[in-house]
Amino acid sequence: MRITGAVLEESGRPGPFAESLPLTVDELDLAEPGPTELLVRIEAAGICHSDLSVVDGNRPRPTPMLLGHEAAGVVERAGAEVRDVREGDRVVLTFLPRCGDCAACATDGRLPCERGSAANGRGELLGGGTRLSRRGEPIAHHLGASAFADHAVVDRRSVVKVPSTVPPEVAALLGCAVLTGGGAVLNASGVRDGEPVAIVGLGGVGTAALLVARATGHPVIAVDAVESKLAHARACGADEAWTPEQAAERGVRAPVVVEAAGHPAAFETAFALTAAGGTTVTVGLPRADARSSIPPLTVTSEARTVVGSYLGSSVPARDVPAYADLWLDGRLPVERLVSGRVARGDNNRAMEALAGGGALRQLITF
Template sequence: MRIRGAVLEEIGRPRPFADSRPISVCDLELDPPGPGELLVRIEAAGLCHSDLSVVDGNRVRPVPMLLGHEAAGRVEARGAGVSDVAVGDRVVMTFLPRCGECAGCAADGRMPCSAGSAANNEGVLLGGGRRLSRGGDSVHHHLGVSGFATHAVVDRRSVVTVGDDVPPEIAAVLGCAVLTGGGAVLNAAHPAPGDSIMVVGLGGVGMAAVLAAVSLGYGDVIGVDAMPEKLSTATELGATAVLTPTELAARGVRADVVVEAAGNARAFETAVAATAPGGTTVTVGLPSPDARSAISPLALVAEARTIVGSYLGSAVPSRDIPIYAQMWREGRLPVEKLVSSCITLDEINRGMDELADGHAIRQVVVFD
């Protein structure tokens, strides 16, 4: 079938992307779903730093690639062997499918799936191969989803069903920002009652971590970011204190749990330094592969502190997404507050500029 999607043509074009236009919105051919796959009509897709990191070259992926990994939509067709998802179901995409058989899948979310990671690196679906083409040439899938398009064919293991009562833009954000930020708190940090929680870097993932910490009623929740408007938003979300990195260093504030969600080496150093004795630093940001940080090993030993790396919030999506959806239904997790704007697919290059400039929390592409 013919679809319309946003294809990254070349990595590393100069800013502003609105002028250099590394992403082309064009027509493509999409094959029918194969065994164990689904055809999904995309309803909404969020812009995330994991998309931007491919555009700017921090994460090198094969091109041309149809971007987008945080998305939700309706199932329109099922491939052979799929019986537990119905046509018409609303599904949330997850960008790291789980094969259910490897050592990573046996680690209860702590480790990525090795087969899913390999497929993502190659730009193919978990079951193998590509379903996208343009002019007879194959187009790579982004993280098994390629959600910046009117339709997608995905592996069954790349989706989780949610109820019709969860709006598409909410459902989309559950699949990455909430899964990663919320999971950094719930799955990786394991805070005790009364523990203070600090979040360094208040983008979509960081704000989701703030939301989760506030909703679960631990101790103080502290937001740290260099941009005043993001500090104001964190306060609106319920943070008990907000600080710039400079204010944090000057005041010497520390917390029992510190989540680093900025994705750069300096933010990681800031998060480690702000972790209280006996506390835990959880890093979920994805900096450039050549980034390096300097920390004191003695401080870790002398203060009995822990550093935890957490990919996708150490999540098991089939377990965790329904939990977050229910928290949203109960009014405990107002995910809609993470959506800073809704845009069209044709605005995708400008949207990447907004993301790179740090002005947006979550822009969501909304399809008719």
């Protein structure tokens, strides 16, 4: 079938992206879903820093590539071997399929799936190869989703079914921002009931961590260098909100600190704010050549723990329904993550806004 989507022609073009135009909206051919795959009509997609990291070259991927990995949609066709998802079901796309067979999949989310990670790196679906082409030339998939289009073919293991009562603009954000930020708090940190959580970096993932922490009964200390993000954090229920300098001056310490900025200075800030015996969880994705400096003596003398968490150490099939239930119960106001709406042709401007540091989650609706 013929679809329209936003294709990244090459990585690393300089900003402003509204002028260098790394993304072009073009017509593509989408093959039929295979036996274990689904054809999904995309309803809403979020623009995430992981998309920007491919655009600016910080996360190298094969190009040309149809971008987009955080989305929700409705199943229009299911492959012959798919039994548990039907036409008309609303599904959340997740950016790391789990094969269920490798050693990493046996770690309850702690390690990313080996086969899924390899397929993502190649720009392919979990079953191998691409279902996208343009004038006979293959187009790579982004993280098994390629959701900046009106339709996508995805592996069954790249989606989670949610109730139709969860609207698409909420459901889309469950698959990346909420899974990653919420999972950093609930899955990776070992946080105890009622313990305070500090969050460094209040973009989409950090704000999602804030919302999930509040929804599950944890006081939150929000930390960011951007004043507007601190104000938004207070509106989202943060008990305290400080710049890194203010937090240091006040001697802020927390038993659990989540770093969600993907920057070496933010990691150092998060470590400095962690109490003795506490846990620093890093969930941000910095440049591959980024380096941080922390005192190893402190790790030993204060019995500290530093934890890396990819996708919030989540098992999407388990965690997405739990977050959907929190939203349905009125406890998780996911809508607060949305900072703007994007017309389908304005992807480059949206990337520029994200690079500027002020945007949380911009949404494209189809």
